[in-house]
Amino acid sequence: xxxxxxxxxxxxxxxxxxxxxxxxxxxxxxxxxxxxxxxxxxxxxxxxxxxxxxxxxxxxxxxxxxxxxxxxxxxxxxxxxxxxxxxxxxxxxxxxxxxxxxxxxxxxxxxxxxxxxxxxxxxxxxxxxxxxxxxxxxxxxxxxxxxxxxxxxxxxxxxxxxxxxxxxxxxxxxxxxxxxxxxxxxxxxxxxxxxxxxxxxxxxxxxxxxxxxxxxxxxxxxxxxxxxxxxxxxxxxxxxxxxxxxxxxxxxxxxxxxxxxxxxxxxxxxxxxxxxx
Amino acid sequence: xxxxxxxxxxxxxxxxxxxxxxxxxxxxxxxxxxxxxxxxxxxxxxxxxxxxxxxxxxxxxxxxxxxxxxxxxxxxxxxxxxxxxxxxxxxxxxxxxxxxxxxxxxxxxxxxxxxxxxxxxxxxxxxxxxxxxxxxxxxxxxxxxxxxxxxxxxxxxxxxxxxxxxxxxxxxxxxxxxxxxxxxxxxxxxxxxxxxxxxxxxxxxxxxxxxxxxxxxxxxxxxxxxxxxxxxxxxxxxxxxxxxxxxxxxxxxxxxxxxxxxxxxxxxx
Numbered sequence: 034x035x036x037x038x039x040x041x042x043x044x045x046x047x048x049x050x051x052x053x054x055x056x057x058x059x060x061x062x063x064x065x066x067x068x069x070x071x072x073x074x075x076x077x078x079x080x081x082x083x084x085x086x087x088x089x090x091x092x093x094x095x096x097x098x099x100x101x102x103x104x105x106x107x108x109x110x111x112x113x114x115x116x117x118x119x120x121x122x123x124x125x126x127x128x129x130x131x132x133x134x135x136x137x138x139x140x141x142x143x144x145x146x147x148x149x150x151x152x153x154x155x156x157x158x159x160x161x162x163x164x165x166x167x168x169x170x171x172x173x174x175x176x177x178x179x180x181x182x183x184x185x186x187x188x189x190x191x192x193x194x195x196x197x198x199x200x201x202x203x204x205x206x207x208x209x210x211x212x213x214x215x216x217x218x219x220x221x222x223x224x225x226x227x228x229x230x231x232x233x234x235x236x237x238x239x240x241x242x243x244x245x246x247x248x249x250x251x252x253x254x255x256x257x258x259x260x261x262x263x264x265x266x267x268x269x270x271x272x273x274x275x276x277x278x279x280x281x282x283x284x285x286x287x288x289x290x291x292x293x294x295x296x297x298x299x300x301x302x303x304x305x306x307x308x309x310x
Numbered sequence: 311x312x313x314x315x316x317x318x319x320x321x322x323x324x325x326x327x328x329x330x331x332x333x334x335x336x337x338x339x340x341x342x343x344x345x346x347x348x349x350x351x352x353x354x355x356x357x358x359x360x361x362x363x364x365x366x367x368x369x370x371x372x373x374x375x376x377x378x379x380x381x382x383x384x385x386x387x388x389x390x391x392x393x394x395x396x397x398x399x400x401x402x403x404x405x406x407x408x409x410x411x412x413x414x415x416x417x418x419x420x421x422x423x424x425x426x427x428x429x430x431x432x433x434x435x436x437x438x439x440x441x442x443x444x445x446x447x448x449x450x451x452x453x454x455x456x457x458x459x460x461x462x463x464x465x466x467x468x469x470x471x472x473x474x475x476x477x478x479x480x481x482x483x484x485x486x487x488x489x490x491x492x493x494x495x496x497x498x499x500x501x502x503x504x505x506x507x508x509x510x511x512x513x514x515x516x517x518x519x520x521x522x523x524x525x526x527x528x529x530x531x532x533x534x535x536x537x538x539x540x541x542x543x544x545x546x547x548x549x550x551x552x553x554x555x556x557x558x559x560x561x562x563x564x565x566x567x568x569x570x571x572x573x574x575x576x577x578x579x
Contacts, residue, residue, distance in 0.1 A: 041338060042319035043331045061330025063499070164509040172510045179333040231573075235566040246560050254560050258567040261574040278567075 045183065045195075047141035055141055057197035060134050061184040062175055065196060071128030076110050083107075115153035120146040133199045139183070148192040155188035208240045210283045219280040219288055223266055228285045232258075240282045243275065251275045316405055320561050323553050325492050329499075332546035339404055346400035346415065347541045350393040355533050358385045362529055378529060386536045391430040391455050393537075394544040395419055401548045402460040418459070425458045425465050425474055452489050454478055456551040481554065492550065500539055507535045 043061065048054045083103050090099035118126040124136035124144050136144050136152070144152075159177070160169030174186040183195050228236065235258065243251050252274060259274030268277070323331065336343060362378055399418050403410035457463070457478045467473040472480075482489065511531055515521045523531060556562055 040319040041317060041331065041334055042321075043323070043327055043334065044319065044321075058327065059330070061327075061333060063329035064324075064326045067326075162510055162513045164506075164513070170506040170510055172506055175506075179337055182334070184330060184333075232570050235563075235570045238566055239560075239563050242560055242563050245558065250559060254564045254567060257564060258571040258574070261571045261578065265574055265578055 043184075045197075047137075047139075049141045057137075057195075059184050060196040060198050062171075062178050062186075064198065065134065068126070068128035068132045068134050071131055072114065072126050075127055076114055079110060080107060112154060113150070115156070116146075116150035119144060119149035119153070124149070129196075134196055135199050136194050136196050139193050139195055144192070144194055148194055152188035152192040152194055155191055156186075159186045159188055207286055208237075208282070210240065210279055210287060212279070214276060215279045215283050216288075218276055219283045221268075222280060222284055226284070228281065233285055236278060236282045236285060239278055243279075248275075317408070318405060318549070318552065320552075320556060320565055322556055322562060323549070325495065325550060328549040328553060329546050331549055332542060335401075335545050335549070336542065339401075342400055342404060342410060343397060343541065343545065345412075346396045347394070347537070347544075350396040351537050351541075354389045354393045355537060358382065358389075358533060359526075359529060361385070363526070366525060366529075379532065382529070382532055382536060386533070386540060388434070390540050390544075392426055394540060395422065395426060395455065395459055397541065397544050398455055398459045398548060401545065402456075405552070418462075422459050422462065426455075428465065429454060429458060429474065450486055450489060451478055451482055452493065452547060453481060453551045453554065456548065457481060460551075481558070485554070496543060500543060503539050503542070504535055507538060508532060511535065 043059050044056055045059050046054055046056050080103075083106055087096070087099035087103050090096060115126055119136055122130065125134070129135060136149070138144055138148065159174035160171050161173045162170055164170055177186050177190065178184045181190070183189075185195060189195060239255065239258075243255075246254065255274035255278045259272065259277045260270075262268070262277060262281070263270055263272050318331070318335070362381060365381065366378070396415055396419055399415045399422075400410055403415065458474055461474075461477060463474045463477045464471050465474055467476060508531070515523065
């Protein structure tokens with residue numbers, strides 16, 4: 034079952050029948066467009082090569098066979114390229130795989146062959162209207178995707194599928210945090226404190242991005258967590274919030290790692306150096 | 311600013327994700343977006359129609375000519391920043407409140423009008439070469455309208471307040487390549503959308519009603535299509551502007567830290 038967030042967002046939470054929740058970013062028409070173009074280019078290239086082969090065969094007086102093969106391949110590519118790939122590549126075509134997209138059932142399960150074929154066969158309906166009777170405009174697909182919360186085109190609605198962006202987790206290394214004042218201040222923090230998972234995530238996000246912010250902005254952001262921590266640990270209220278969070282990060286991710294023996298220094302509480310914005 | 315009460319989820323998104331999300335925003339805020347867009351667009355669209363009618367009475371044939379299409383497109387591109395100002399103000403309010411107040415939007419529009427005129431009309435007129443006119447505001451300073459309308463810095467810097475142009479430079483610093491790529495992407499997508507929407511309305515009129523609109527009707531329909539695409543890209547640009555601020559000002563990080571801080575404060579209480 035999928036749950037949409039209260040705020041407007043392209044993310045969706047899917048709770049599988051096993052009661053496991055996954056968060057996905059939905060792929061809308063513009064996110065899918067490059068994948069569609071790649072698949073289109075692959076099909077066009079295959080047909081072009083085949084046409085060249087047919088020309089060669091026609092020189093050898095075998096044009097009938099060449100035309101037959103060309104028509105069969107053209108038929109298969111037109112109607113079953115997406116269906117076959119999505120069946121055997123677990124919801125992906127070459128274009129989708131290159132761009133990290135995947136088709137899933139709306140309950141988060143992998144799609145089956147029927148769903149894969151149905152959503153691709155109905156692409157021709159989504160392509161309506163046709164300009165000059167041949168050029169697909171895909172306005173029906175765009176209208177349908179705009180009208181529902183999961184960016185489903187008619188083929189997706191009929192087959193009960195969604196297209197999601199596969200999360201590629203970026204493995205970020207630890208941020209080098211060995212400034213002497215940070216190491217020293219880390220020693221003043223309560224010994225038994227263990228950061229929760231959520232706090233560890235907040236700390237790592239802050240430290241990874243803090244260099245991008247101006248000093249006043251860093252102060253403003255860090256204060257949100259630093260002030261309650263100062264209250265809790267009885268630290269001076271004018272403690273530099275950026276330093277406190279950096280020290281906490283050092284304690285959580287660097288000093289408390291097994292095998293690490295930090296150099297102990299005298300505890301100091303560093304006052305705020307940055308003017309309040 | 312109550313980031314956790316924003317109507318649009320605060321997180322980093324790619325340009326394509328923002329284009330997709332703009333469709334959601336258009337649908338969920340259809341009434342407000344239509345009203346604010348019409349408030350800015352209708353006077354300028356009427357002016358365009360008048361100009362084209364004058365030219366038509368002298369030169370154009372009964373069918374939509376390439377001349378009329380080009381002139382319409384040129385006019386709409388020139389007028390877009392001014393015409394979409396009320397919509398941008400509406401989106402700015404709709405980000406944080408459920409029911410934006412039209413009176414406040416009108417008041418803010420009048421306050422910002424001199425700066426809009428100076429920076430988006432006069433400055434662009436000075437950059438008289440067409441290529442420069444398009445590249446500077448659309449490619450390198452895509453969020454100038456948002457800076458003027460939503461951040462409301464003074465035109466000239468005063469004590470404690472940086473000027474609009476300085477703030478604009480700060481916001482766009484170090485990202486020119488990315489902005490230019492987005493502008494090229496928009497420059498490819500927008501004509502495709504215009505052609506698709508224009509062809510669709512013609513096909514529908516001809517097949518369903520067997521109706522071929524006269525010259526005036528065609529001009530109105532073409533302008534409507536152009537403005538529709540402009541409105542869509544205004545919403546998408548607003549989302550990209552939010553994304554830019556999320557990246558440079560760390561809104562997402564602030565939300566994480568605030569949530570943790572609240573949790574600790576509750577525990578202390």
